[in-house]
Amino acid sequence: MTDDPELTVLVVDDDFMVASIHTRFVERTPGYRVVGTAATGATALSEIDRLAPDLVLLDVHLPDLSGIEVLRRLRGEGNDVGVLVVTAAREADTVRAAAAAGAAHYLVKPFEYDDLAARLDAFRRTRLALTGVDRAGQDDIDAFFAPLGRGREVLPKGLSTETAEAVLATLAGGREVSATECADEVGLSRVSARRYLEHFVAREQAVVRLQYGGSGRPERRYRLRT
CATH class of the missing domain: 1.10.10.10 (Winged helix-like DNA-binding domain superfamily/Winged helix DNA-binding domain)
Structure with missing residues (x-):
């Protein structure tokens, strides 16, 4: 365990058993702590406001609001909490919508612990990259973007x-x-x-x-x- 700050997580999923599994996965990961769970979009929004977590594990299929709508409302309110979309939804439009709304990453269920741990590690490195930096150099900026695949890679022409x-x-x-x-x-x-x-x-x-x-x-x- 390092001296880096512990990152807090809210797990959002309408399936109690799935939320429990994801909570255990997060708790297995050094440097992370689950501070709450939510089973609806409305509850997720209120718990994010109350708990101010560093990261939200957000399902798309919720009984009231979709996870995408939750993400859009957060960004519309100026809330830049980290969001990792964790869902069974594979539709290209949903993936695009999550990316456009500012999701840090998108992980398709079902997945193994190592799949989530890799994304959590990338998020952590990104989150801490600019800690204590007032004016970022290019190396700092690359460190901030690269772990989540948004920085260094340039796709071949014709690929989006x-x-x-x-x-x-x-x-x-x-x-x-x-x-x-x-x-x-x-x-x-x-x-x-x-x-x-x-x-x-x-x-x-x-x-x-x-x-x-x-x-x-x-x-x-x-x-x-x-």
């Missing part, structure tokens, strides 16, 4: 950040997909989906294997690198 996030989401939870399956889920052409998937392979975020069967070319299947 929002679509890249949506494609990456299809590989969450240990899934293995073909370019055709990815294209169907995200709403892309197969050729475009394959460009994104091959980009992640080139960056060593994903791996590809050839699946043989029947006649013709083997199918290329992609999964996240473990």
Whole structure:
């Protein structure tokens, strides 16, 4: 454990068991402490105002307001609390909306502890990057943006950040997909989906294997690198 400040977390999920699992995951992570839970969007907004957490684990599917609406209301009120969207929603429009509203990251359920821990570590490094800095140099700025994938990387021409996030989401939870399956889920052409998937392979975020069967070319299947 370091001398860095402890970061507080509010867990928002309408499923009690899921909220309990996510709470245990957070509590396993050094430097983090859960200070509350909420099962509705309205409760989440009031608890964020009351507890002022550093980070919110926010589900999209809530019984009253959607998680995206909660995020938009927070930003509309000028609240810049960190938000990690944690949801089963894979729709590209939802991913884009979360990014546009200022989510720090987007994690698709179900996931393993290590998947969440990696995002928490990235958030922590970002949160602490400018601590004690009044005037940031470029190295400070790069340290602030890079851990969450928003800084150093420049996507190849023709690829967008929002679509890249949506494609990456299809590989969450240990899934293995073909370019055709990815294209169907995200709403892309197969050729475009394959460009994104091959980009992640080139960056060593994903791996590809050839699946043989029947006649013709083997199918290329992609999964996240473990």
